[in-house]
Amino acid sequence: MNVLIAGAGIGGLTTALSLHAAGIDDVTLYESVPEIRPLGVGINLLPHAVRELSELGLGDRLAGLGVATSTLSYFNRHGQQIWTEPRGRAAGYHWSQYSVHRGRLQLMLRDAVLERLGADAIRLGSPVGDARSEGARTSVAVLGGPGAGTRVTADVVIGADGIHSALRRQHYPDEGAPVWNGLILWRGTARVRPYLDGLTMIMAGDAMQKFVAYPLSEVGDDGLQTVNFIAEYRSDDPEPGASDWNRGADPSAVLGRFADWDFGWLDVPAVIRAADEILEYPMVDRDPIPRWTFGSQTLLGDSAHAMYPIGSNGASQAIIDARTLAFQLGTIDSVEAALGAYEDERRPRTTAITLSNRSMGPEQVMQLAYERAPGGFGDIELVVPYAERAEIANRYKEAAGFVPELLNERASLTVPVPEDG
Numbered sequence: 001m002n003v004l005i006a007g008a009g010i011g012g013l014t015t016a017l018s019l020h021a022a023g024i025d026d027v028t029l030y031e032s033v034p035e036i037r038p039l040g041v042g043i044n045l046l047p048h049a050v051r052e053l054s055e056l057g058l059g060d061r062l063a064g065l066g067v068a069t070s071t072l073s074y075f076n077r078h079g080q081q082i083w084t085e086p087r088g089r090a091a092g093y094h095w096s097q098y099s100v101h102r103g104r105l106q107l108m109l110r111d112a113v114l115e116r117l118g119a120d121a122i123r124l125g126s127p128v129g130d131a132r133s134e135g136a137r138t139s140v141a142v143l144g145g146p147g148a149g150t151r152v153t154a155d156v157v158i159g160a161d162g163i164h165s166a167l168r169r170q171h172y173p174d175e176g177a178p179v180w181n182g183l184i185l186w187r188g189t190a191r192v193r194p195y196l197d198g199l200t201m202i203m204a205g206d207a208m209q210k211f212v213a214y215p216l217s218e219v220g221d222d223g224l225q226t227v228n229f230i231a232e233y234r235s236d237d238p239e240p241g242a243s244d245w246n247r248g249a250d251p252s253a254v255l256g257r258f259a260d261w262d263f264g265w266l267d268v269p270a271v272i273r274a275a276d277e278i279l280e281y282p283m284v285d286r287d288p289i290p291r292w293t294f295g296s297q298t299l300l301g302d303s304a305h306a307m308y309p310i311g312s313n314g315a316s317q318a319i320i321d322a323r324t325l326a327f328q329l330g331t332i333d334s335v336e337a338a339l340g341a342y343e344d345e346r347r348p349r350t351t352a353i354t355l356s357n358r359s360m361g362p363e364q365v366m367q368l369a370y371e372r373a374p375g376g377f378g379d380i381e382l383v384v385p386y387a388e389r390a391e392i393a394n395r396y397k398e399a400a401g402f403v404p405e406l407l408n409e410r411a412s413l414t415v416p417v418p419e420d421g
Contacts, residue, residue: 011301022330038103042228079263
């Protein structure tokens with residue numbers, strides 16, 4: 001079996017590694033950019049994604065990339081705690097939760113692909129175009145690079161080419177632009193004094209304005225650590241602007257909206273001022289679609305289910321897509337049946353997460369606290385009782401597939417290797 005993957009992002013690279021682990025070695029990734037560089041800022045990898053990367057033999061490399069998150073805490077815009085819970089091993093998982101730099105994670109995955117599948121496994125500067133079914137196989141137009149103007153045929157074609165996926169657009173040509181919810185995200189990293197225990201991910205605010213922060217490094221000899229932040233606000237503009245992760249923003253505009261967000265334990269304006277660069281991005285997703293698979297073609301990651309960055313699930317779900325798809329292709333003889341099993345497993349779950357994220361997912365507790373006590377509170381139990389807060393948190397874990405006991409006990413997605421002889 002030979003497989004063509006459009007896109008060498010986190011989802012595409014993890015798919016290549018997963019296929020290799022499943023015994024499928026004839027895999028080629030076609031990537032539009034001429035060079036994979038460590039772009040972007042931080043992301044969180046939840047324990048269910050960390051499990052999959054660990055089972056691919058990448059656990060030690062991953063542990064060296066970032067910080068194992070100890071705690072997730074929600075606060076209102078006055079810095080008062082609404083909800084807190086342990087994360088990773090502290091919450092009973094067999095795996096950690098990691099905060100890592102997106103670009104460094106992508107480079108780690110790229111290096112592993114080149115080591116395991118060979119130097120020719122990734123074709124850079126080679127975007128792909130239309131895909132055509134040719135019997136049981138699919139041919140794909142190569143639009144750039146050494147193979148520009150040719151068509152490549154494969155037994156399986158996987159669209160992992162992101163929110164602007166060419167393969168998705170071919171099957172849904174009238175879909176239009178990504179769906180904007182009116183929020184603008186300002187993202188950056190800064191070297192600052194550690195807050196709380198130096199291992200905590202915090203979210204403060206509500207549906208109108210929010211600040212997220214989590215550490216990406218240990219504390220250095222200078223007493224500082226690298227912190228990733230997201231400053232978010234609801235815009236009055238009718239159009240979101242380009243969906244480009246690398247669009248720069250004016251720091252003064254960000255500071256103006258968060259000037260009085262000094263909680264004592266975290267000085268938000270100081271974090272923003274310490275940023276080397278701030279990137280601006282509209283919070284967009286795509287409507288769930290009724291079908292991912294067309295013959296021997298299927299979609300994966302943001303190409304299949306671009307979702308709002310709520311609940312730390314975007315990259316994690318792409319990794320689980322990759323492992324599930326490789327497991328089905330490695331254990332089911334028929335490509336059609338394997339792709340069908342993959343979609344049946346993944347599409348309903350990611351649809352549920354996408355829709356949950358539109359209603360703030362686990363961050364609903366922040367909005368409830370704002371609606372019921374906009375000026376702050378003396379006792380959160382009188383505003384949003386513990387049972388209500390816990391139910392919101394647990395419901396999201398169930399939808400996203402990372403309830404600790406269920407994840408710990410779930411069967412592995414590693415394809416068994418036949419014994420010699």
